[in-house]
Amino acid sequence: MSARMSSIRAQDDAECAPFGQDGLRSAAPTLAEKLRGELETAIAAGRLEPGSRLDEQEIAARYGVSRTPVREAFRLLAASGLVELRGRQGAVVRSIGAHALIEMFQVMAEMEGLCARLAARRITPAQMDKLRAIHEKLEQVATLKDIDLFYDVNQEFHEALYEASANAFLADQTRRLRNQVAAYRRRVTRMPTRISDTLREHAEVIAAIADHDAERAHKAMRDHVNLLGDNLLDFLAAFG
Structure with missing residues (x-):
């Protein structure tokens, strides 16, 4: 035992x-x-x-x-x-239908976008270094073609962002919703271009936060999480 x-x-x-x-x-x-x-x-x-x-x-x-x-x-x-x-x-x-999942992702995108907005205003130098370090780690993991490991390190990035928002209630509620859709997010990670897209989108979020541009950080993170365009098509393919 x-x-x-x-x-x-x-x-x-x-x-x-x-x-x-x-x-x-x-x-x-x-x-x-x-x-x-x-x-x-x-x-x-x-x-x-x-x-x-x-x-x-x-x-x-x-x-x-x-x-x-x-x-x-x-x-x-x-x-x-x-x-x-x-x-x-x-x-x-719990199994969640496609329509409900899309709605949940829309809400989660706004919540994570708010985390990024607050982080752009409140992040400390140490937290900024941590966010960059996790992103570099994610880039290294991407070369290993280990999707499960990539997903786990990706969660570290999001957790670091929640921490940098300096809003414990928002972080807790975002985490709860993320856990509800975690199994489906993992499926999307397996789509052909998702890993490269994730790295590019994370870089945009980091740049906006480093510039303390709250609006740009919010939009970059919201678009990263939300199911729009190709992301939506990838999701529906993975869901099916």
Whole structure:
């Protein structure tokens, strides 16, 4: 059993005593929240595909916990839009129709565009260096033809942008929406020109932020995320 699984199992034993000596509930994540995080990561990474059934008993056995926190984790995932609860059928990773996905991408494009706008006004020199370093790393990864690794490093770039916005609420909401569509964004990354387009578009975002041009940064990031023109055609091809 891995150290992470052992930690989760140990917390299952402690869930029966969630209150401290002062009578207040601990601020530490609950067991269900930790399980939710594990499953959310698996969904975002594509290890759990849309439409996949989540086996309550198998997950409980895998993490060495009772089924109660697993059920609660499913409810948390359903509340965040990642899972559907289907009564006796159990929990299923949410599948999203093409029309709904396009709408979600439109909203996400505006949210990430706002992150870029704020970053252009608020970014620190250290954060600017970090953004450039991740972009250089992404350029190197692109030569390896490893799409999954490219996708993961690309997420680092977006996370760095959220951080540079200096707006924790915006970053959290953008991240939540991104996780809902992560499996589909990963598909788009596999389209023939997507990697080269991503590098070019990231460079435009970086240049605008470095110039502290909020309007240009917003537009560059919004267009990067939004499904317009060839991006929309690529998406529909990948979705099909």
